[in-house]
Amino acid sequence: MAHILIVDDDDAFRESLAETLTDLGHRITESGTGREALALLEGLQRFDCVFLDFRLPDMNGIEVLERLRTIPAHKALSVVILTAFATSDNTIHAMRLGAFEHLTKPVGRETIVALMDRIGASGRPQDARPEAGVKPVEPVDSIPRLIGKSESLREVQKQIGRAAASDSTVLLTGETGTGKEVAARVLHDVSLRKRGPFVAINCAAIPAELIESELFGHVKGAFTGAVADRPGRFAQANGGTLFLDEIGDLPLNMQAKLLRAIQERVVTPLGGERNVSIDVRIIAATHRELSAEVTARTFREDLFYRLNVIPIHLPPLRERPADIPQLATHFLALAAARGAPARSLSPAAEACLLAYPWPGNVRELKNAMERVTALARGPLVTDDDLVFLMAAPAAQVGIADALLDLPLPEAIERLERASIERALRASSGNRAETARRLGISRQSLYTKLAAYKLG
Template sequence: MTDKQKILVVDDDLEMAEVLKDFLTEEGFAVFVANRGSDALKLAEEENFALAITDMKMPQMSGMQLLKKIKNIDPNIEVIMITAFGSIETAIEAVKQGAYHYITKPFKMNEILLTIRKALEKRNLQIENLELRNEIERKYSFFNIIGKSPAMQKVFEMIKVVSQNNSNVVIYGASGTGKELVAKAIHYNGKRKNRPFVPINCTAIPEGLLESELFGHAKGAFTGAVGSKQGLFEKANKGTLFLDEIGDMGLGLQAKLLRVLQDKVIRPVGSLQTINVDVRIIAATNKNLEEEVEKQRFREDLYYRLNVIPIHIPPLNERREDIPLLINHFLKKIEEEQGIKKEISDEAVRVLTTHDWKGNVRELENAIERAVMLSRKNILEPDDFQISESSSGFNFSYFLKQKLPLEDFEKKYIDAVLKEVGGNKQKAAEILGISSRTLYRKEKRYNISNKDKE
């Protein structure tokens, strides 16, 4: 037997409140009554209401004020306003503020029952969609790494296996693909999770300073070394050292790193003493280290020491099916961190999914955050993003995977060609191999607007 859905009735007219309570109780709802706004708020904090019915005009606290406060307690409560004929404008304003609907007095019980059922249906659908989105994110995420594509599922499997041993790992991927997230997932899912995770970007520090940063230095080791300093290897002892962009490390420092991997001992700059270290190395690069070895820019012996287990993260353009998941993840993240809730239209998702993301996941996240911060709309549309469909290009492989009908494919291709030539129909017709008249007919048939292409 399922629990009865709870309804809160708020009306300073005691007789009206009781009539509603009796009627809705007979219809199978659990009904609570409050005759003042303050009493209603107390009940809203104590009970999990699916819906509230409130009179618009009440002493001390109006229905509009109550609406705002109830929504602050639980945004998922649907609210139906009861109003006299003369205050319909106020009721319409209440709908704009988040009320589901309004009923004018006098009303029939069947009328309000129909409105209640529709409101509850909407609420239940929203909750189901939210639960589905959360379930999808749980299923296709791993330590904040999102992906349902076969390539990312393979990465997840590699993380699970690699995290249970101490082998050195090299993570390959373009800038913005999330290499450090993968490194953290390996560390925090493994045996060293309670020990330090120490990251360093090998390109962010000059070669001369990188050695002392990694191995530490003794007092007086060089000009400015007024005291001894612990290196990152020591700080990461018993934990993990993440060497980002290791492909840019100089050959001289590569030799010293190799000795540490072989002997598990470091010697701070300017010191004669050695220090034993137990550190797992996870390296990352956007370069092909095998090619760098052939070009003698990376030591072959270090390559084999590090490249015990390689993990390849695909660029975002090769896993477009993950983009809608990532969009929802970033919108939820912004809502949790900054308290700004936005939704996104299907058309905007389509535009973002076909866009050429050269900066990968990082660029996508920045684009979404920028749109959320600058847009005044509750639902983000394509024009809220500082990208155009022409920059998205016509991605043949993506549309092939979508198994679109021929008409949809033709429409998209014609649209892309028109944008490419700046709306010049003669040039577009030449590229498409059709007459200008045929192009005109197809534009009209597919409702292709030419305003934004010129």
């Protein structure tokens, strides 16, 4: 039996959660404000777990968590952040501060049961102390965002938050265009090295004969054209983060030299004799399956294990359709901020975006939004403006297939709104004809137009 503190100003939710946890055999203490909860914790009352709402009347849950982590007796206390408004900011920040989990309301009984099993198996007693040598977490002023609200993206955000407080090497995997460099920049900007440089190099874009000089630098006269000493990317990233994109394309001979640099924390400039000490965090990324490359002997096994300390996989866009409208709106807003015409998405346009499989992932979506920003015939983007997507060879799934991963009410609403809008355009705004095309009465049409604000 665990003693659990529930901190939430929603009486109904708090009482429901308390009832569930009591049924599971746990002892419950309830609090409706952050200050009341901190008074209990600072009074050194023993708890095994805290369920902490993000939005409280007097302070937010992140502030409570930050204060809690300064109390020596509660440094390792399991804290579950609850929110009805999950964002990249609060998810990453919560996990960076050591939250055990970050859940979106409402929370079902099965989720609570599984969560308590995980907390019980985590082996983190309340009086545990942080490991020796672990640096304290610094407060975050401004956390960059990973755009989207899908569960798979939230899992990426949680993993980034957990990885932020260490210097361990991270391997980002995922298809081309899924946002691996964005994830690397986010991780750097919330890490202990955020005040240091972030240096990126695309290993696939550098000719094989130049990659050693790019990474490690060279001395004057090392080769024809080397007219002066030049520091490499390792030296440029000293004190910060080095992002090695497309690491799977690094030539085999360079893989051995990279392994030595990572293991020994020294580099030798091309043509030089003196080792240079380096202090960098390595984040690598690849669209390749490196374990298969190891089997094929095109990638060194020892380097793979050195890089794969914290693996984070970025899912393709087709597996997280809930993120597509938010990303598209974000890209339209970025274009408008650069002086392009302001655009917004109609329901039919959203349905069109959801129906497309996005083989080029987020990068392709961004390019599509730049195209419609320039070529759309009005401020409201319609499915007619996106006909180039439906004409593409990759557009082989229907709208219904694309909506399957959405919550049923949201899927029904999107499809219904898109159907009404299309029928209105086809009828040139004639509502009687629109109702006939849709197979509903005019009164039903008027009700739906009012509900969707299409009238």
